[in-house]
Every structure is written in C-alpha cells, then in structure tokens.
C-alpha cells in the first residue's frame with residue numbers, strides 16, 4: 339500500500355536540514371513525499387534540488403516576541419496559510435506530517451490537526467522555539483535532540499531521539515575541498531561559518547585578524563548572503579562563500595578546526611565529524627538564548643570552546659582560535675567518546691509508528 343508524508347519547516351537552513359536527511363531514507367522505504375514551505379524561504383531553494391518532492395508554497399507570517407507594526411498584519415497571513423495548508427492536506431491526503439519547525443510550520447501543524455492527520459514536530463534546540471511552542475498542542479508527537487528538552491514537552495508526547503545528521507556530510511573529500519579553495523596540502527585549515535545566514539559580528543572580527551591568522555592557517559569563510567568582501571577576493575589562502583550547498587562535505591573534510599555560531603544542526607554535524615570547534619553563540623539580545631544553552635552543553639561535554647559575543651574582540655578571537663588549535667587533540671578525544679547514536683533510524687521508526695496510530 340502506498341504511503342504519503344508531507345514535510346514542512348523553513349526560514350533558515352537549520353529548519354530544513356533534518357528534512358534533507360530524511361528524504362532519501364523515506365524514499366528508500368517507499369514513501370511518497372511532498373513539502374509545504376514558504377514562497378521566499380531558503381527551504382524552497384533547498385527542496386528544489388531534490389527529485390520527486392513536489393513543493394507547495396503557502397503564506398506565512400513571522401511571530402515576534404517584540405513590538406513591530408507587522409505584528410498587526412502577520413496573524414492574518416498565518417490564518418491564510420492555515421487555510422491553504424488545510425486545503426493542501428485535504429487534497430494530498432498524507433498519512434502523516436513531519437515538521438522541522440520555523441514559522442511556516444505553524445499553519446501546517448494546525449492544518450494537520452484540523453484534518454485529523456497525525457503530526458510529528460522536531461525540536462533541535464534545548465529550549466523550544468516560539469513556532470514549535472505554538473504548534474506543540476496540535477502535534478501528536480514531539481521529538482527532541484537534547485535529553486534536557488524533555489522537561490519542556492508533555493511527557494506523553496515527548497520522544498528523545500538525538501541529533502539527525504545528513505549522511506552525505508560524512509562522505510566529504512578533503513582533496514576536493516582544497517581544489518575548490520585553491521588551498522595547499524599541509525597547512526592547517528580553519529573553517530568559519532556564522533550559521534546558515536552568516537554572522538556580521540564573526541565576519542568582522544575574523545577579517546580584522548586575517549593577516550595574522552593567514553600566516554598559520556588557510557581560511558575558508560562561509561559568510562552569508564551579501565557578505566562576501568570583494569576586496570579580499572584575491573587574498574592567498576582565504577576563500578569566501580556566501581552559502582555552500584553540495585560542496586559543504588568537502589570543505590568540512592579538509593577543515594582542522596571550526597569557528598561557528600552554535601545552531602543545533604551545525605554543532606552536531608561538527609561533533610559527528612570530530613571537528614574541534616570554537617563557538618560564538620547568538621546573544622540573548624538577538625534571540626531567546628538557545629544557542630548559548632547549546633554551546634554551554636557542548637563546552638561541558640568537552641567538545642567545544644565557547645567565546646561569548648559580549649567578550650568578542652579582535653584580540654579575544656585570535657587567542658581563542660590559537661588556543662583551540664593547540665588543544666585540538668584533546669577535543670577530538672572527547673568527541674571520540676560521544677555517542678552519536680542512530681537518530682535517523684529512530685526518527686524513521688517513530689514516523690512509521692505514529693502513522694499507524696491514525
């Protein structure tokens with residue numbers, strides 16, 4: 339009997355990547371897959387690269403915790419999106435819906451509830467984001483990455499599965515990475531990434547240290563849309579990208595150490611690949627503080643060094659990078675002891691089991 343799943347999630351790549359990991363596995367297991375996302379979000383670009391996954395765009399509104407004139411318009415966009423999602427679900431008749439979160443997922447989970455279709459939400463961070471918090475009462479199951487998150491979800495709905503990491507990330511080729519960046523073999527490589535959107539703070543501090551760092555490292559810098567500095571395009575040993583799609587595994591394979599924001603997907607990917615990491619979590623002023631908790635948890639496990647944004651200066655960044663590199667073996671040994679688990683398999687089993695609850 340054919341089975342059908344609708345996936346949703348978007349806004350930033352962190353809200354799409356678990357779906358990207360799931361799609362090939364779901365196909366292997368004979369699922370028909372469709373995706374509901376926003377008109378403009380990064381999810382549309384990422385899902386367009388995948389074969390046989392029809393994409394249905396809906397209207398979305400940002401849900402904010404602060405005052406903004408759009409707060410008066412956006413609830414209507416969410417209502418419109420809920421109606422659109424409901425109609426798509428009625429027409430497509432999925433057995434189940436899986437959401438990776440982000441604002442676009444709220445109308446989809448409510449639409450699933452209105453249609454009587456079971457749904458699963460995935461939460462990557464230690465504390466649930468606003469979109470997931472709103473959607474949780476309407477979901478059948480909520481699966482989490484960190485064991486600590488179980489405290490924030492209803493006991494009968496919560497399932498701890500761990501971090502889902504895309505398998506292709508483990509198939510990187512360091513030589514291909516070096517070729518892409520015109521880097522030489524032998525000199526250490528620092529990969530810097532400010533989350534899927536890039537980070538201006540990290541970009542500026544890194545570039546301020548560029549000349550010193552380039553004497554000891556080659557640097558590949560994923561700096562976010564619109565953030566490439568054309569003046570540095572010909573700098574030897576320094577390669578900039580706005581965003582990297584299928585070549586990311588190769589860049590990671592050649593990296594000796596990583597400087598990054600502390601988005602949940604990224605840090606678990608570095609852990610799976612045993613990359614010593616210096617994390618600069620997004621500050622409490624700019625977020626709910628989820629990245630600070632993610633980073634502290636990794637620091638406590640001995641996988642990461644943490645530099646808080648309020649302590650970030652050109653000097654502190656430079657000394658933290660050198661300190662990380664000098665201690666990289668210790669971080670790697672700690673990561674060897676981590677239990678990455680088989681979250682993807684657990685998630686597939688949960689999807690199958692929840693579908694049968696219908």
Ligand SMILES: CC(=O)N[C@H]1[C@@H](OP(=O)(O)OP(=O)(O)OC[C@H]2O[C@@H](n3ccc(=O)[nH]c3=O)[C@H](O)[C@@H]2O)O[C@H](CO)[C@@H](O)[C@@H]1O
Nearest residue numbers: 350351352355462463533534535560581582601602603604
């Ligand atoms: C500003 C913001 O809202 N940040 C949140 C967002 O981060 P963000 O979207 O940055 O999410 P993550 O760091 O978790 O994941 C980024 C994903 O994009 C991929 N990638 C990134 C850059 C690139 O060039 N190519 C590429 O493929 C990474 O491999 C990773 O899989 O979602 C995370 C997971 O809920 C949260 O922890 C973050 O707080």
